[in-house]
Amino acid sequence: MHLKEYEEIKSECLNYLKKVGIQLSEKEKQNFEVADFGLGRIRKLGLQLVVYINTERYCAKELILLPRQTCPEHIHPPVNGSLGKEETFRCRKGTVYLYVEGPETKNPKAIIPDGYEAYLSVWNEVILQPGEQFTIPPNTPHWFQAGDNGAIVSEFSSTSTDENDIFIDPRINRIPVITD
Amino acid sequence: MHLKEYEEIKSECLNYLKKVGIQLSEKEKQNFEVADFGLGRIRKLGLQLVVYINTERYCAKELILLPRQTCPEHIHPPVNGSLGKEETFRCRKGTVYLYVEGPETKNPKAIIPDGYEAYLSVWNEVILQPGEQFTIPPNTPHWFQAGDNGAIVSEFSSTSTDENDIFIDPRINRIPVITD
Numbered sequence: 620m621h622l623k624e625y626e627e628i629k630s631e632c633l634n635y636l637k638k639v640g641i642q643l644s645e646k647e648k649q650n651f652e653v654a655d656f657g658l659g660r661i662r663k664l665g666l667q668l669v670v671y672i673n674t675e676r677y678c679a680k681e682l683i684l685l686p687r688q689t690c691p692e693h694i695h696p697p698v699n700g701s702l703g704k705e706e707t708f709r710c711r712k713g714t715v716y717l718y719v720e721g722p723e724t725k726n727p728k729a730i731i732p733d734g735y736e737a738y739l740s741v742w743n744e745v746i747l748q749p750g751e752q753f754t755i756p757p758n759t760p761h762w763f764q765a766g767d768n769g770a771i772v773s774e775f776s777s778t779s780t781d782e783n784d785i786f787i788d789p790r791i792n793r794i795p796v797i798t799d
Numbered sequence: 800m801h802l803k804e805y806e807e808i809k810s811e812c813l814n815y816l817k818k819v820g821i822q823l824s825e826k827e828k829q830n831f832e833v834a835d836f837g838l839g840r841i842r843k844l845g846l847q848l849v850v851y852i853n854t855e856r857y858c859a860k861e862l863i864l865l866p867r868q869t870c871p872e873h874i875h876p877p878v879n880g881s882l883g884k885e886e887t888f889r890c891r892k893g894t895v896y897l898y899v900e901g902p903e904t905k906n907p908k909a910i911i912p913d914g915y916e917a918y919l920s921v922w923n924e925v926i927l928q929p930g931e932q933f934t935i936p937p938n939t940p941h942w943f944q945a946g947d948n949g950a951i952v953s954e955f956s957s958t959s960t961d962e963n964d965i966f967i968d969p970r971i972n973r974i975p976v977i978t979d
């Protein structure tokens with residue numbers, strides 16, 4: 620991702636957080652993460668996040684999604700004898716369409732990014748509105764998309780080790796590379 | 800605590816959350832916790848909370864403090880071979896005066912509830928404004944008070960077992976008793 624695009628997306632997300640009344644420290648603003656997963660289609664396939672805390676025992680983040688932006692399907696596998704990351708998504712603003720293992724939902728609400736059907740395998744739909752939440756068991760596939768107005772999601776979880784996440788799409792590189 | 804007082808405090812807190820844009824589910828509203836610690840002085844010594852999630856690995860709560868309300872000093876001791884609860888307080892609204900182990904702060908901002916000096920032993924002051932946070936190590940004493948306008952604090956932590964908390968004030972009963 621180019622630095623200009625990073626700055627543009629970051630600025631949009633910071634405005635969204637501000638509008639909703641979620642305040643960040645200066646350090647958190649500096650470390651604001653924009654993940655395009657190396658796919659080069661950030662507004663369709665990507666995720667923005669602020670890591671509040673990540674200790675050896677627990678983790679909390681704020682996730683910010685652009686309108687209809689999709690976080691690609693992934694799994695948090697067992698790492699070093701742990702069970703793998705368990706995470707709770709709590710919708711704070713907007714609508715989130717979350718997909719997990721289970722019976723396939725007919726007529727799902729997500730709009731699949733062009734050509735991305737092949738990289739989405741679970742279709743049990745969970746719709747989250749503000750004040751609603753869902754807990755994803757460790758080592759199970761999931762992906763999610765924001766509704767038409769974007770979404771803000773508080774993530775509460777066990778320790779986060781993003782570099783161990785397994786994505787269905789083999790082209791994905793979880794750790795962002797930003798160029799001038 | 801009498802049911803009428805519980806309902807009154809609860810209603811004030813739900814209005815505060817609503818004003819700030821933090822939405823709760825119906826179930827969370829029903830389970831809203833008002834803790835007077837058995838001291839019978841809820842507006843001076845107490846805490847209100849919503850437990851979002853509490854698994855065997857992590858926990859997240861929203862804490863709501865009335866203006867100048869104090870959460871009494873306590874410790875989260877080791878339990879069943881765990882280290883004891885580690886917790887991060889993130890201020891969302893208002894001001895929080897947090898006291899932890901360390902050098903005593905001269906002229907602390909907290910206003911001590913009448914006759915409560917004897918039950919407060921740590922005086923290293925941490926002031927939290929919205930967007931600021933602090934992590935309290937396991938098994939260390941801490942207490943906190945909201946500023947003049949109350950406060951809302953997101954708590955991210957390892958698993959919570961409130962019944963194991965140790966309070967300095969021996970009269971305290973952590974699990975609320977509500978009577979008609």
Ligand SMILES: [Zn+2]
Binds near residue numbers: 693695761
């Ligand atoms: Zn995940």
Ligand SMILES: [Zn+2]
Binds near residue numbers: 873
């Ligand atoms: Zn505590």
